[in-house]
Amino acid sequence: MAGLRLGPLLRYVDEDTATVWVETARPALAEVRCADGAAGSARTFQVEGHHYALIPVTGLTPGTETAYEVSVDGRRVWPEPDSPFPASTIRTPDHGAPGPAPFRVTFGSCRWAAPPAGGHDPAGPDALDTLAAHLAADPGADRPDVLVLLGDQVYADETSPATRAWLARRRELSDPPGAQVADYEEYTHLYYESWRDPEVRWLLSTVPSCTIFDDHDLIDDWNTSAAWLADMRATPWWRERLLSGLMSYWVYQHLGNLTPAELAADPLYEEVRATPDGTNALRAFAARADADPAHVRWSYRRDFGRTRLLMVDTRAARVLDEPERAMLDPDEARWLRDQALDTARDCDHLLIGTSLPWLLPHLIHDVERWNAAQCAGERGPRRARFGESLRRRADLEHWAAFPDSFDALTELIAEAGSGPAAPATVCVLSGDVHHAYVAEPRWPEDFPAGVPSSRVVQLTCSPVHNSIPATIRLGFRLGWSRPARAFGERLARRLRPSGSGIDWRRTGGPWFGNQLMTLTLRARDAELTLDQADPRRGLTRVTKRNLN
Numbered sequence: 001m002a003g004l005r006l007g008p009l010l011r012y013v014d015e016d017t018a019t020v021w022v023e024t025a026r027p028a029l030a031e032v033r034c035a036d037g038a039a040g041s042a043r044t045f046q047v048e049g050h051h052y053a054l055i056p057v058t059g060l061t062p063g064t065e066t067a068y069e070v071s072v073d074g075r076r077v078w079p080e081p082d083s084p085f086p087a088s089t090i091r092t093p094d095h096g097a098p099g100p101a102p103f104r105v106t107f108g109s110c111r112w113a114a115p116p117a118g119g120h121d122p123a124g125p126d127a128l129d130t131l132a133a134h135l136a137a138d139p140g141a142d143r144p145d146v147l148v149l150l151g152d153q154v155y156a157d158e159t160s161p162a163t164r165a166w167l168a169r170r171r172e173l174s175d176p177p178g179a180q181v182a183d184y185e186e187y188t189h190l191y192y193e194s195w196r197d198p199e200v201r202w203l204l205s206t207v208p209s210c211t212i213f214d215d216h217d218l219i220d221d222w223n224t225s226a227a228w229l230a231d232m233r234a235t236p237w238w239r240e241r242l243l244s245g246l247m248s249y250w251v252y253q254h255l256g257n258l259t260p261a262e263l264a265a266d267p268l269y270e271e272v273r274a275t276p277d278g279t280n281a282l283r284a285f286a287a288r289a290d291a292d293p294a295h296v297r298w299s300y301r302r303d304f305g306r307t308r309l310l311m312v313d314t315r316a317a318r319v320l321d322e323p324e325r326a327m328l329d330p331d332e333a334r335w336l337r338d339q340a341l342d343t344a345r346d347c348d349h350l351l352i353g354t355s356l357p358w359l360l361p362h363l364i365h366d367v368e369r370w371n372a373a374q375c376a377g378e379r380g381p382r383r384a385r386f387g388e389s390l391r392r393r394a395d396l397e398h399w400a401a402f403p404d405s406f407d408a409l410t411e412l413i414a415e416a417g418s419g420p421a422a423p424a425t426v427c428v429l430s431g432d433v434h435h436a437y438v439a440e441p442r443w444p445e446d447f448p449a450g451v452p453s454s455r456v457v458q459l460t461c462s463p464v465h466n467s468i469p470a471t472i473r474l475g476f477r478l479g480w481s482r483p484a485r486a487f488g489e490r491l492a493r494r495l496r497p498s499g500s501g502i503d504w505r506r507t508g509g510p511w512f513g514n515q516l517m518t519l520t521l522r523a524r525d526a527e528l529t530l531d532q533a534d535p536r537r538g539l540t541r542v543t544k545r546n547l548n
Contacts, residue, residue: 004077006195008032008070009155011256012092013208015062018090020055020070021256028073032057034090036066045273047251047282048184054255054263062436063094078205081531085136085198088205093327094143095305100523103301106131106144106207108516109214109355109431110152110383113160113194130533135206144305144518147207150310150431150462151214153253154190155419156245158180158216163193177237180219180452187248197414202404210302211253212311214355214432218245224397226320227388237291246286246316248461249298256298257311259315271418288294294331295319301339306348306519306526308423310339314356314399322376326414327405342417348524350423350454356398357430358409360502366488368400398432410502414443418453423546424524425455429517432464435476436517436530440546441502455547458504459528461517480506511542524548 007022020032024044030053031041040060044051060066067087070078093101114126115392135141157180159167163181166189173179183185195201215222219241223229232238255269263269267284272278277294289296298313312328319326340350352358360368371394373379391397399406417426439458439527443451478484513532520527526547536542 001451004070004072005050005221006192007194007201008088008109009203009204010088010206010208011090012100012251012259013090014259016058016097017062017260018057018060018092018208020057020068020254020262021068021252022053022055022072023195024051024072027051030054030055031071031074033071034060034066034068035274036061038066038068038090043273044047046277047247048188049270049278050188050251052251055265056091056260060090060092062092063097065089065091074415085202085324086139087426088202090146090164090206091143093305099434102142102520102522104142104144104518104520105121105146105148105306105307105309105351105429106150106354106516107150107429107431107459108461108464109150110216110434111153111194111465112158112463113190114197114200114465115160115162117198123463123467124514124531125535126197126200127516127533128196128203128464129199129237130514130539131516131531133299134539136199136202141265144207146192146302146309147204148210148309148353148429149208149209149464150429151212151352151432152216152463152466153211153213154187154194155216156187156190156241157219159190160193163189168233171462176235177241178233181244182237183239184247187308191248191252194256210257210297210309210311210353212257212313212355213253213315213355214247215315217249218242221392221395221397223318223320224392224395225388228392230318241288242517243286246289247282248398250282250286252297257302261442262300289316294329297332297335299332299335305394307348307411308339308349309349309351309353310336311353312316312336318402325372325376325401325402325404327402327409332410333405337412342410347423348425349519349521349526351429351519352426353414353429353449354399355430355458356432357458358399358406358413358428359441360398360400360433361476361506362504363479363481363484363485364398365400367394368396368398369403369406371396372403390463400466410441411449413456414447414449414452417454418450419453423527424450426452427519427526427547428458430458430460433460433476434463434466434468434472434512435479435509435516436461436511438507438528439504440507441504444501447501453534455526457507457528457547459517459519461515461530463514464516465514465533473512476510480510488528508543508545513542515542519547 005023009021012019040057042053317332515532
């Protein structure tokens with residue numbers, strides 16, 4: 001009899017429909033039954049000997065909360081016997097209800113899997129664990145309506161001691177890629193380690209989630225440059241890592257990001273489910289995605305009533321050749337533009353989820369822009385070689401390192417935030433940089449795309465659970481300082497053109513620790529909170545402010 005290997009993960013939720021993701025031990029019929037009579041079922045599909053189902057749940061009632069159970073081949077497998085956690089529930093919105101209900105978006109990035117209970121945790125308490133414990137202890141506490149995870153859900157290149165021991169039992173670690181993951185099976189182990197954590201498993205079963213990858217989901221600094229990519233493609237183990245990383249991301253994360261309508265129209269999803277073993281189809285898809293990034297769109301849009309979330313792929317969609325270098329390929333850029341400007345009359349808040357921050361500390365921004373000019377050959381081939389070496393060693397690959405893309409995003413945000421039907425806020429949600437901060441742009445009166453009437457903010461929050469060396473703390477504090485800004489401005493004056501013309505200031509932070517940010521949106525009001533995981537006090541409020 002097939003059991004539950006991983007999950008359930010509650011992914012998509014709307015007024016009357018939800019999707020629940022599971023992995024089972026064998027081929028099976030997976031079912032969800034809700035206390036209010038809503039239900040759904042799906043047969044598993046197979047990839048690399050593993051069995052998965054994304055179960056559509058229909059018949060839900062708008063504006064309600066109902067407990068649910070998961071059965072596999074008729075046997076209840078969730079909730080587990082003697083579970084210490086409250087029942088997993090599906091809470092549906094009611095967009096037609098009178099009066100504005102609050103909508104809570106909790107977000108962060110960069111999560112190492114926490115060690116087993118009782119084990120030493122050098123990174124400190126896990127913010128997701130701490131949030132789960134807080135909600136489980138107080139079922140009446142404010143619960144996120146969606147959890148937005150902005151990259152580095154797993155670390156393929158920085159494995160835990162337990163995973164390294166598991167890998168050593170499987171193969172020789174003296175052979176490349178050593179203690180990093182090498183194939184699909186090893187990726188599944190990362191997800192088990194991360195999502196079998198009891199608190200996190202319960203949290204993901206009862207709070208819907210939206211995800212996007214960042215570099216460590218594949219490898220540090222993934223797709224930094226054309227030279228980087230050429231070097232990796234010449235590395236014998238890279239192709240298997242890349243294909244396995246994309247395949248596992250599609251299974252464990254991407255499918256749950258899609259709406260039921262998008263799933264129904266997805267030819268790959270249909271093909272994988274229609275064959276006894278979908279491995280070959282999925283592997284061919286991953287190979288095409290590697291050869292031609294425009295073949296697949298990992299970015300997606302989710303509408304939550306009058307709040308729109310655009311999750312943007314800033315890794316696989318890059319154009320790396322120096323003359324056309326861009327964060328997003330032309331098709332991806334058009335998609336983002338179309339979705340961001342499709343807000344008239346139906347959007348109070350526009351959220352742009354990009355794992356890499358748009359607005360960085362000024363020194364880092366200016367250095368990245370200066371470095372991009374060196375790498376492009378503006379000062380000759382010798383400077384270009386030095387620039388490429390510096391780019392890789394210093395991780396200079398954020399939006400500022402793609403100057404035309406930074407300028408285009410800046411202009412798009414200004415345009416989306418302008419006009420009588422503009423959203424009340426345009427919030428850029430990011431992670432990656434292992435600290436949290438709030439930054440706000442200041443627009444010149446003659447800005448070509450207009451001066452937005454929306455409140456525009458860069459909200460950066462990371463890590464959820466990771467180490468924060470003293471050098472990182474010092475570097476980012478320095479990066480925001482006045483002397484560092486003056487030095488960066490000297491670099492910027494050497495560039496032609498000098499940039500978009502906007503300025504920005506840090507209005508909150510920097511905050512260091514394992515943490516989560518939450519936006520609470522009600523009609524056209526927005527409130528921001530930041531909570532950190534404290535080893536003694538649990539989830540601790542660091543800041544709370546209005547964004548109106």
